Amino acid sequence: MDLYGEIILDHFKNPRNAGTIDDADIIGEDLNPLCGDKVKTFLKLDENGLIQRFAFCADGCAISVAATSIIGEGLAGLSLQELESLENEKIYEMIGVPISTGRVKCALLGISCIRKAIKLYKAENAEKGEKNKG
Secondary structure (H helix, E strand, C coil): CCHHHHHHHHHHHCCCCECCCCCCCEEEEEEECCCCEEEEEEEEECCCCEEEEEEEEEECCHHHHHHHHHHHCCCCCCEHHHHHCCCHHHHHHHHCCCCCHHHHHHHHHHHHHHHHHHHHHHHHHHHHHHHHHC
16 A cells, blocks of 8 residues: 555544544534545634634545545634635645546545635624624
8 A cells, every 4th residue: 555545544544633622613514425425523712714624524435534534734824715715626635645537526625615614604604794783
């Protein structure tokens, strides 16, 4: 097995940031209906709106769990905008192994979950802001 395969296997067996955050500011869930992989992500923001902590729970294949674990290692200190703007190519680069066409949804499930959660969080906060004006 090559080094990158070993890294994927290690992150699958020992995912970093696995678990929950009780006082998370942003929580998201996503599902890959093609294979049944599920991910739930938790983001805690600091007073400046930067990511302070990340955690996740996943029930899925080695690629979806490992990719979410790998992505999560680099989130602390990022703004929501920086996180949303991460290109898929950057995600593949972070994962470090070639991703076949059939595994793209698995590799991107974690970041897709985070992106959807941020979009919902921003929409809810914009709505609250509008209500507070009136």
